[in-house]
Amino acid sequence: MSRVAMLIDESICMGCRGCQVACKQWNDLPAEATIQRGTYENPPDLSAATWTRVRFTELVQGDGLQWLFLTEGCLHCGNPACVEVCPTGALKQHPTLGIVTLERDLCNGCGYCTQFCPFGIPRLDADVLSGEGKAFKCNFCQDRVTNGTLPACVKTCPSGAFKFGSREEMLASGKARVEELKPGGFPNANLYGEHEMGGLGRLYVLKERPSAYGLPENPQYPVVANLWQNIVQPLGTLAFGAAALAVMGFYFVARRSIKMEEVE
Amino acid sequence: MIGNRVRRVAEAGEGGVIRVRWIPKYSAMERVFHWGHTVTFLALAMTGMILFFPFLRPLARGEGGQLIRLLHRASAIAYGALPLIYVILEPRRAWMSLKSVFKASRYDIDWVKGMIPYYMFARHEAMAPQDRFNTGEKLNAVVIILGSVVFAVTGLLMWFGKGILPIGLFQTMVLAHDVAMIVTLCMFIVHFYLAVVHPLMWAGLVSMRFGVTSATYAQEHHALWYYGADKAKEIYEAQKAEQAAKEKRSSR
Numbered sequence: 001m002s003r004v005a006m007l008i009d010e011s012i013c014m015g016c017r018g019c020q021v022a023c024k025q026w027n028d029l030p031a032e033a034t035i036q037r038g039t040y041e042n043p044p045d046l047s048a049a050t051w052t053r054v055r056f057t058e059l060v061q062g063d064g065l066q067w068l069f070l071t072e073g074c075l076h077c078g079n080p081a082c083v084e085v086c087p088t089g090a091l092k093q094h095p096t097l098g099i100v101t102l103e104r105d106l107c108n109g110c111g112y113c114t115q116f117c118p119f120g121i122p123r124l125d126a127d128v129l130s131g132e133g134k135a136f137k138c139n140f141c142q143d144r145v146t147n148g149t150l151p152a153c154v155k156t157c158p159s160g161a162f163k164f165g166s167r168e169e170m171l172a173s174g175k176a177r178v179e180e181l182k183p184g185g186f187p188n189a190n191l192y193g194e195h196e197m198g199g200l201g202r203l204y205v206l207k208e209r210p211s212a213y214g215l216p217e218n219p220q221y222p223v224v225a226n227l228w229q230n231i232v233q234p235l236g237t238l239a240f241g242a243a244a245l246a247v248m249g250f251y252f253v254a255r256r257s258i259k260m261e262e263v264e
Numbered sequence: 265m266i267g268n269r270v271r272r273v274a275e276a277g278e279g280g281v282i283r284v285r286w287i288p289k290y291s292a293m294e295r296v297f298h299w300g301h302t303v304t305f306l307a308l309a310m311t312g313m314i315l316f317f318p319f320l321r322p323l324a325r326g327e328g329g330q331l332i333r334l335l336h337r338a339s340a341i342a343y344g345a346l347p348l349i350y351v352i353l354e355p356r357r358a359w360m361s362l363k364s365v366f367k368a369s370r371y372d373i374d375w376v377k378g379m380i381p382y383y384m385f386a387r388h389e390a391m392a393p394q395d396r397f398n399t400g401e402k403l404n405a406v407v408i409i410l411g412s413v414v415f416a417v418t419g420l421l422m423w424f425g426k427g428i429l430p431i432g433l434f435q436t437m438v439l440a441h442d443v444a445m446i447v448t449l450c451m452f453i454v455h456f457y458l459a460v461v462h463p464l465m466w467a468g469l470v471s472m473r474f475g476v477t478s479a480t481y482a483q484e485h486h487a488l489w490y491y492g493a494d495k496a497k498e499i500y501e502a503q504k505a506e507q508a509a510k511e512k513r514s515s516r
Contacts, residue, residue, distance in 0.1 A: 087314070087315040087316075087321065087324045088321060088324045088325045088326070088329055089321055089325070090325070105325075105326050106325045106326055107326070108324055108325060108326060108327075108328075108329030108330045108332075108333060109330055109333070110315065110324075110329075110333065111426050112438070114426070114427070115426065115431050115434045115435060115438070116431070116435065120431070124426070124427070128423075128424065128426075130334050130337070131330070131333050131334065131337060131423070132330045132333075132334065133330075222431075222435060224432075224435035224436060224438070224439050225435070227439060228435075228438060228439050228442060232439060232442050232443060232446070233316065233442070235446070236316070236442065236443075236445070236446035237317070239446055239450050240446075240449060240450065240453070243450045243453040243454060244453055247453060247454060247456075247457040247461070250383070250384055250457065251457065251461055251462070253384045253385075254383060254384050254385075254386070254462060254463065254464075255463065257384065257385045257386045258386040258463050258464055259386070
């Protein structure tokens with residue numbers, strides 16, 4: 001099996017939030033009390049109990065208004081910073097499918113993933129004082145996918161905005177859809193996720209620029225993560241080894257030249 | 265109080281018995297602070313390691329990892345509280361030590377020059393006159409004090425600032441905490457070697473345990489403290505001149 005991807009056509013999505021409900025149902029996540037904030041969007045943010053959510057954006061263009069929907073959730077980067085910084089190995093990238101999963105039993109709640117994700121997706125449910133808790137995020141329903149069925153959100157979508165399958169097919173399908181949208185009144189239409197962060201596993205067909213949806217236009221792998229994991233940590237290990245070896249060397253030289261019977 | 269007393273071994277003299285005259289060096293409070301600091305530093309280093317070395321990953325996982333993270337936080341409170349308590353208990357002595365630790369002179373340069381000949385080849389005349397803390401001890405103290413400030417600031421920000429701080433700042437804190445750990449732990453390895461392993465430094469370890477040091481050791485290692493600046497300088501110059509003369513004679 002090759003790398004898989006989810007293609008979400010935001011020009012088809014009607015904001016019904018069936019995906020949110022299906023996600024909670026399959027992953028056994030509790031509902032959250034919602035409040036009227038003057039928008040249909042609810043809950044207000046992703047959380048430990050809400051792994052996917054439709055973000056509603058009202059985009060005013062001249063006299064007109066566009067209602068933009070974006071199904072937020074883990075983007076399953078091809079080059080995931082969270083996996084690199086996770087000190088427990090709870091975050092893993094599936095070797096063939098490319099799905100980024102979080103194994104809850106291994107997670108110790110350090111929260112590095114929440115601080116290094118360029119999209120700010122993982123959520124930490126931890127006690128501030130003791131730090132005990134776990135991180136949570138979308139797993140692309142790995143349990144369903146590896147058993148030959150579709151992720152819950154894809155399966156449930158009544159509008160047909162979701163597609164799921166091999167990443168090549170999803171890319172081709174997404175590009176074709178963008179070509180359809182461009183002359184059809186959406187000159188800014190684009191496919192998001194082909195090259196970002198090593199290629200995303202969650203691909204979006206967008207009607208407007210990504211920034212209009214609140215997505216970063218040019219997400220970057222965090223520089224500090226590279227510096228930390230690939231330079232500071234190996235250098236630190238080397239420094240400990242060098243200090244210990246040097247000290248042992250000094251000891252063997254010193255022991256030969258120092259005559260303790262002459263020392264008071 | 266255990267310390268602060270001068271104990272004289274009866275001047276046995278004969279029979280090859282070494283006479284040691286003990287002089288006070290560290291107060292009881294100073295020693296309790298030093299060892300408390302050591303214990304909490306090592307506890308923090310060991311509990312922090314699980315997030316640093318990939319081979320310790322199994323320890324970082326799940327419930328066990330949560331417990332170790334909790335221990336790290338508990339040790340951090342003790343590590344941070346200790347110096348504050350010490351400063352309250354012995355403010356004048358703490359200020360005196362702090363001042364002498366941050367004071368540098370040309371003898372510190374001489375100490376660095378004499379480091380290899382003295383510590384590795386036991387050339388006793390290479391030791392420049394030193395105050396109550398020698399250059400190495402001062403360097404150790406400065407690195408540990410500054411490192412601890414970095415630990416405290418970055419640690420508290422990571423503890424209470426997760427989700428509040430901009431992520432770029434949080435990431436920098438993680439990196440700075442790691443760098444401070446690498447620097448202080450390397451310093452610790454060297455300090456451990458010189459204080460515990462090195463044969464010539466035996467009296468240093470004794471003084472941190474019992475509060476007293478051998479007078480002979482103090483004359484050689486802490487001449488500025490033992491003799492005062494003028495006499496220490498005189499002795500050092502005389503020693504250097506004698507050494508130079510000796511080398512001149514042997515080269516002829």
